[in-house]
Amino acid sequence: MITLCGFSASNYYNKVKMVLLEKGIPFEEEMVKTGSTDEAVLNCTPLAKVPFIRTEQGAMCESQAIADYLELAYPQPALLPADPWAAGKVRELVVYVDWHLEMVARQLYYAAYFGGTISDEAKEKVRQQLVKNIAAFKRLAKFSPYLAGDTFTQADVAAWVSLPLISMSTKAMYGEDLLTAGGIDWKPYAKMIGERASAQKITADRKADQEKAAAKT
Known part of the structure; x- marks a missing residue:
């Protein structure tokens, strides 16, 4: 299960959320504010930015990196052309x-x-x-x-x-x-x-x- 961390007012959080929804990928949401000093958060997103995701493989931050990972891990429906x-x-x-x-x-x-x-x-x-x-x-x-x-x-x-x-x-x-x-x-x-x-x-x-x-x- 993927956990999407951040908050709903963030456009970049919603960018990742839209990819998850469009692809029909099961996920949970966890409220995390930007600028956190919590070590558990910093280990996932070293600049304390949102969004980030937690997965069985570990954590990943930066919305476009996440979007590209999701495209490779869940190729259908495609959000990038095959060409x-x-x-x-x-x-x-x-x-x-x-x-x-x-x-x-x-x-x-x-x-x-x-x-x-x-x-x-x-x-x-x-x-x-x-x-x-x-x-x-x-x-x-x-x-x-x-x-x-x-x-x-x-x-x-x-x-x-x-x-x-x-x-x-x-x-x-x-x-x-x-x-x-x-x-x-x-x-x-x-x-x-x-x-x-x-x-x-x-x-x-x-x-x-x-x-x-x-x-x-």
Whole structure:
């Protein structure tokens, strides 16, 4: 049995959870916050990041490493094409979503969502980088109807959990959704992916956890 560790508000936690659900892999969930100093957690995820998984073979951290492991260990249903080139193009899109879009936008999250601050200089630097990277992403993404073409893949998992966060954070910080401004019509796409059973389960679980947390305050 696989145990998925982390929390439901994390997009990277939900990235792994969506892969598990799409593949029909049995798993359990364990609440673990990021930044833990517990040695048992650090032995699984040395930077105290989530998500990570526990298995009979040991622990593994980093969402994409986990997704690739699950693809090899549970090849059906496939979330990567069998053709090496096509699989490489899916991985290319994952890198763009995770690193060139989400990780850049992540610099805004503390100010956008948690009442933190960011200097005007840093804020403008992030905006310029995002505008550049969104234009580059637009050249690669097909949206026909899925990110890499006519098949649901790992790229769609990465995109569905992260594009809304990028949109909301840029709208909060700049007064406009930089994805939409950059010509990425992501909302109909996200709605389509959101109709999948895996997405509905993730959304329902996240809402339930939010309600539980609110009830405790």
